[in-house]
Amino acid sequence: MSDPLAKSTAPLHSVHPASTQAIAADLIALLVAVTAGDPRVLTIQDQNALPSGPFELAHRSLQSGLRAWVERQTGLPLGYVEQLYTFADRDRTGAADQRIISISYLGLTREQAESSQYEASWRSWYEYFPWEDHRLGIPTMEKTLRSGLAAWIAAAPDQTTRSHRRQRAARLFGLEDHLWNEELVLQRYELLYEARLIPEALRGDGATAETAVAAFVPGDPMILDHRRILATGIARLRAKIKYRPVVFELMPDTFTLLQLQRCVEALAGKLVHKPNFRRLIEQQELVEDTGETSQETGGRPAKLFRFRRAVLAERAIAGTKLPVSGA
Amino acid sequence: MSDPLAKSTAPLHSVHPASTQAIAADLIALLVAVTAGDPRVLTIQDQNALPSGPFELAHRSLQSGLRAWVERQTGLPLGYVEQLYTFADRDRTGAADQRIISISYLGLTREQAESSQYEASWRSWYEYFPWEDHRLGIPTMEKTLRSGLAAWIAAAPDQTTRSHRRQRAARLFGLEDHLWNEELVLQRYELLYEARLIPEALRGDGATAETAVAAFVPGDPMILDHRRILATGIARLRAKIKYRPVVFELMPDTFTLLQLQRCVEALAGKLVHKPNFRRLIEQQELVEDTGETSQETGGRPAKLFRFRRAVLAERAIAGTKLPVSGA
DNA sequence: AACCCTTATACTCAATATCAGTATAATAGG
DNA sequence: CCTATTATACTGATATTGAGTATAAGGGTT
Numbered sequence: 001m002s003d004p005l006a007k008s009t010a011p012l013h014s015v016h017p018a019s020t021q022a023i024a025a026d027l028i029a030l031l032v033a034v035t036a037g038d039p040r041v042l043t044i045q046d047q048n049a050l051p052s053g054p055f056e057l058a059h060r061s062l063q064s065g066l067r068a069w070v071e072r073q074t075g076l077p078l079g080y081v082e083q084l085y086t087f088a089d090r091d092r093t094g095a096a097d098q099r100i101i102s103i104s105y106l107g108l109t110r111e112q113a114e115s116s117q118y119e120a121s122w123r124s125w126y127e128y129f130p131w132e133d134h135r136l137g138i139p140t141m142e143k144t145l146r147s148g149l150a151a152w153i154a155a156a157p158d159q160t161t162r163s164h165r166r167q168r169a170a171r172l173f174g175l176e177d178h179l180w181n182e183e184l185v186l187q188r189y190e191l192l193y194e195a196r197l198i199p200e201a202l203r204g205d206g207a208t209a210e211t212a213v214a215a216f217v218p219g220d221p222m223i224l225d226h227r228r229i230l231a232t233g234i235a236r237l238r239a240k241i242k243y244r245p246v247v248f249e250l251m252p253d254t255f256t257l258l259q260l261q262r263c264v265e266a267l268a269g270k271l272v273h274k275p276n277f278r279r280l281i282e283q284q285e286l287v288e289d290t291g292e293t294s295q296e297t298g299g300r301p302a303k304l305f306r307f308r309r310a311v312l313a314e315r316a317i318a319g320t321k322l323p324v325s326g327a
Numbered sequence: 328m329s330d331p332l333a334k335s336t337a338p339l340h341s342v343h344p345a346s347t348q349a350i351a352a353d354l355i356a357l358l359v360a361v362t363a364g365d366p367r368v369l370t371i372q373d374q375n376a377l378p379s380g381p382f383e384l385a386h387r388s389l390q391s392g393l394r395a396w397v398e399r400q401t402g403l404p405l406g407y408v409e410q411l412y413t414f415a416d417r418d419r420t421g422a423a424d425q426r427i428i429s430i431s432y433l434g435l436t437r438e439q440a441e442s443s444q445y446e447a448s449w450r451s452w453y454e455y456f457p458w459e460d461h462r463l464g465i466p467t468m469e470k471t472l473r474s475g476l477a478a479w480i481a482a483a484p485d486q487t488t489r490s491h492r493r494q495r496a497a498r499l500f501g502l503e504d505h506l507w508n509e510e511l512v513l514q515r516y517e518l519l520y521e522a523r524l525i526p527e528a529l530r531g532d533g534a535t536a537e538t539a540v541a542a543f544v545p546g547d548p549m550i551l552d553h554r555r556i557l558a559t560g561i562a563r564l565r566a567k568i569k570y571r572p573v574v575f576e577l578m579p580d581t582f583t584l585l586q587l588q589r590c591v592e593a594l595a596g597k598l599v600h601k602p603n604f605r606r607l608i609e610q611q612e613l614v615e616d617t618g619e620t621s622q623e624t625g626g627r628p629a630k631l632f633r634f635r636r637a638v639l640a641e642r643a644i645a646g647t648k649l650p651v652s653g654a
Numbered sequence: 655a656a657c658c659c660t661t662a663t664a665c666t667c668a669a670t671a672t673c674a675g676t677a678t679a680a681t682a683g684g
Numbered sequence: 685c686c687t688a689t690t691a692t693a694c695t696g697a698t699a700t701t702g703a704g705t706a707t708a709a710g711g712g713t714t
Contacts, residue, residue, distance in 0.1 A: 023352050023382070025415070025428055055350070055415065055428075062415045062428075086413040086430050088352070088382065088389045101352055101382075101389075101428060103413050167640070258690080276673070278692075299690025300680035313494070585661075603702065605663075626661025627709040 025055035027066045028104040028226070030084065030233040031076065033111035033122065034250045039266045040111060040122040041230060042074070047123050049223045050230070055103070066105050074120065079249035080108040084232050087225065106233045108249035125234060126269075128227055130219045131173075131188070132234065134180055134270045141218040145197075148217055149173065152195035182268050185235040189228060192217060200227065238268055245286055248307040256294050256302035257281060286311060352382035354393045355431040355553070357411065357560040358403065360438035360449065361577045366593045367438060367449040368557060369401070374450050376550045377557070382430070393432050401447065406576035407435040411559050414552065433560045435576035452561060453596075455554055457546045458500075458515070459561065461507055461597045468545040472524075475544055476500065479522035509595050512562040516555060519544060527554065565595055572613055575634040583621050583629035584608060613638055 029051050031042040044051050051070075059065030067078055084104040111122055126133040130141050139145075149169045156162035172188050174180030193201045199221045221227055241247050247263055261277050281287060287305035295301050356378050358369040371378050380396045382389065394405055411431040438449055453460040457468050466472075476496045483489035499515050501507030520528045526548045548554055568574050574590055588604050608614060614632035622628050 023350055025350050025352075059415075062413060083413060086389060086410060101430075103428075164640070171641070256691085273674070274691095275675085275693085280672095295681080298682075299688080300682095300692080302691055313491070314498070583662085600701095600703065601662095602664085602704085607701095622710080626659080626711080627663085629662055 023099050023101060026052055026100050026102045027055050027062065027069065028052040028102050028229060029066060029070055029107055030104060030229060031070065031074075031078075031107045031109055032125075032233070032237065032250070033109050034263045034266050035111040035122070037262050037266050038124045039126070039234075041125050041128075042076075042120055043123050043222075044120050045223070047121060048220060048226075050104075050226045051120065052102070062103055063105070066107075070107065074112070076107075076109045076112055078107045078109055080246055082106050082236075084229065084236065104229045104232070106236060108246060110250065110252065125230060128220050128222065128230055129185070129189075129234065131217065132182070132185060132269045134182070135265055144215060145173070145217050146175075148192075148195065148197040148215065149175075152197065180270070182270055183235055183238050185238065186228075186231045189231040198227075200225075234267075241267055245307070245311060248286075251307065254290050254292070254304040254306050256304060257287075258302060260287075260305075284311075350426045350428060353379055353427050353429045354382050354389065354396065355379040355429050355556060356393060356397055356434060357431060357556060358397065358401075358405075358434045358436055359452075359560070359564065359577070360436050361590045361593050362438040362449070364589050364593050365451045366453070366561075368452050368455075369403075369447055370450050370549075371447045372550070374448060375547065375553075377431075377553045378447065379429075389430055390432070393434075397434065401439075403434075403436045403439055405434045405436055407573055409433050409563075411556065411563065431556045431559070433563060435573060437577065437579070452557060455547050455549065455557055456512070456516075456561065458544065459509070459512060459596045461509070462592055471542060472500070472544050473502075475519075475522065475524040475542065476502075479524065507597070509597055510562055510565050512565065513555075513558045516558040525554075527552075561594075568594055572634070572638060575613075578634065581617050581619070581631040581633050583631060584614075585629060587614075587632075611638075 029042070031051070033040050033042075042051060043049060051073075053066075053069045053073075055062065055065050059068070063081060063083070067081060070076060070078055082105065084106050086101060086103045088099060088101045130139055131145055133139055153162055153165045153169060156165050168191065170176040170178050172181075172184050172191055189198075192198045196202060197217045198219070199216055222230065237246070241264060247260065247267070250263055250267075251260060257278055258274075260281065261272060261274065264277070265271050286308060288308050290304045290306050292304045293301040294304050356369070358378070360367050360369075369378060370376060378397075378400075380393075380400075382392050390408060390410070394408060397403060397405055409432065411433050413428060413430045415426060415428045457466055458472055460466055480489055480492045480496060483492050495518065497503040498505050499508075499511050499518055516525075519525045523529060524544045525546070526543055549557065564573070568591060574587065574594070577590055577594075578587060584605055585601075587608070588599060588601065591604070592598050613635060615635050617631045617633050619631045620628040621631050
């Protein structure tokens with residue numbers, strides 16, 4: 001094979017001299033655990049930022065950089081790690097001559113004693129996205145949301161736009177005759193951003209709260225685009241649990257089937273049909289009986305199961321299914 | 328909200344001073360078109376490299392940087408663009424004090440007159456991955472592949488490893504009683520790399536062809552990890568066409584249902600069942616009749632259809648299904 | 655014109671997966 | 685001993701999917 005480095009630099013090229021521009025790289029970690037029926041994320045700085053760290057030359061790769069750094073700083077065992085997205089939007093930092101590329105990662109773990117030395121703490125992701133939790137039916141904040149959307153629709157400049165907005169809001173938020181689709185987390189966030197119903201939308205353009213079409217929808221914001229990264233991660237995870245056995249990374253070694261179900265429900269933000277859930281789990285032989293039972297269920301004792309690690313090898317990617325269909 | 332920049336830099340931090348290390352960013356474009364029943368990629372440099380360009384401060388975002396640059400250089404209309412993966416492995420370049428972060432993108436387009444001024448050309452992706460094309464049954468190169476895998480399995484140090492290798496090879500390549508799964512493109516590439524059945528595996532460690540377990544499997548290599556990026560893109564696309572109407576980005580304005588089917592088959596690398604394919608397309612109202620017919624089919628004239636652009640708005644992400652089940 | 659070859663288009667049938675509901679078992683607490 | 689609570693096991697209706705068959709409409713050939 002010819003040496004590509006010997007080639008001259010053409011407009012389309014595959015290897016070019018490194019530009020000595022001020023570019024820095026940043027790793028952002030979205031660490032998720034499920035505790036007591038709540039999906040939690042690790043946050044720092046008054047709970048409104050995701051942990052991050054610089055990518056350094058010493059790191060072998062992006063992922064190993066993140067792994068090393070998270071495990072050293074928090075002592076958390078990172079079972080499953082996957083790259084989420086890479087951002088480099090200009091308005092992420094103030095400086096115009098400086099560019100930060102942020103590579104975000106999703107990591108699944110189990111909640112540990114809080115590493116308070118770093119002012120880190122776990123928070124339910126529904127504190128940032130209250131409209132995403134449909135486990136107890138329509139969230140109570142729904143009224144604010146509906147009226148906010150209505151105001152945005154009404155504020156459209158013309159009839160066509162108005163109709164489009166109504167359609168889009170209905171589809172994304174399961175209004176009119178649309179069903180709620182729990183995977184559209186990012187699209188919903190983007191709509192709320194566009195509709196200026198969340199504080200992030202007013203940043204940077206010198207706008208004040210008065211410019212908002214209506215009152216903000218409940219839910220805490222985060223710094224920079226961290227809440228957007230969280231939305232991306234939730235969406236990815238909600239999609240993934242349906243065809244990959246990643247939930248088990250969030251479970252203790254042994255668990256009852258109901259505990260497993262509650263974990264899936266916590267992530268999906270909606271309840272699932274119990275008999276069907278059990279059938280699918282057992283049919284696919286995702287778990288094996290430990291022979292023990294748990295008495296702490298409040299009723300008949302439940303069998304304790306353990307994840308069959310063998311399935312990771314058997315179907316490494318081939319396919320497993322978890323039901324996230326209605327209750 | 329408090330200004331996060333005012334905070335001091337803690338071990339876990341969200342904003343930190345940019346490290347002035349030698350980090351550069353690179354955009355790599357995997358441009359795909361389907362022509363004459365062949366899925367093609369745009370290549371440069373004697374057809375063994377993907378086009379790439381530096382990410383510059385002037386770019387508004389990564390994606391807009393890529394778009395601007397590709398459209399300016401090639402004149403190709405990039406319909407659909409999606410981020411693939413970000414790499415920064417240390418051994419991607421020789422230099423130890425220099426790090427390149429590569430952000431790869433997948434773009435769908437339609438083949439144009441070759442922009443020969445940049446020595447770019449379209450090549451079938453099966454020239455790089457002959458083992459991925461199962462449209463005409465098992466590829467003819469299968470013998471080399473099988474014996475290579477057999478040698479790798481036999482070369483295992485102990486019985487357990489041997490058994491694992493056999494299982495893994497069987498699952499990925501559809502041997503023994505396993506079915507062929509067209510989505511496992513990257514996993515297959517990684518196995519071949521590990522088994523040293525492709526030239527890339529011998530780079531860098533001073534090894535020569537003699538160190539190889541067996542003869543290389545057919546298929547052209549590419550520079551750096553470009554063939555790996557191609558594998559990632561193929562896998563992503565094969566997965567995506569099943570639930571998103573992205574195929575239409577690769578089709579002309581009007582087309583017959585068989586043309587559409589051939590396009591899907593080209594991407595999936597396998598044939599699909601015609602009546603079922605048609606049923607699913609029509610059932611979902613993905614296309615609309617143009618009223619015209621095409622005589623160039625060799626048999627009964629076929630109706631010409633057009634993609635119903637409205638579905639992009641209706642189901643922006645909600646879900647469409649294309650069947651890629653057996654013929 | 656009759657025939658054949660080719661592709662288009664329309665239907666049918668069986669197997670499977672999914673959705674939803676109900677019945678029984680085993681514990682704790684009053 | 686009864687009741688509340690959860691666990692676990694079945695059952696039936698419906699939708700989806702996989703696979704096969706039949707008919708229609710062109711061109712070319714004898």
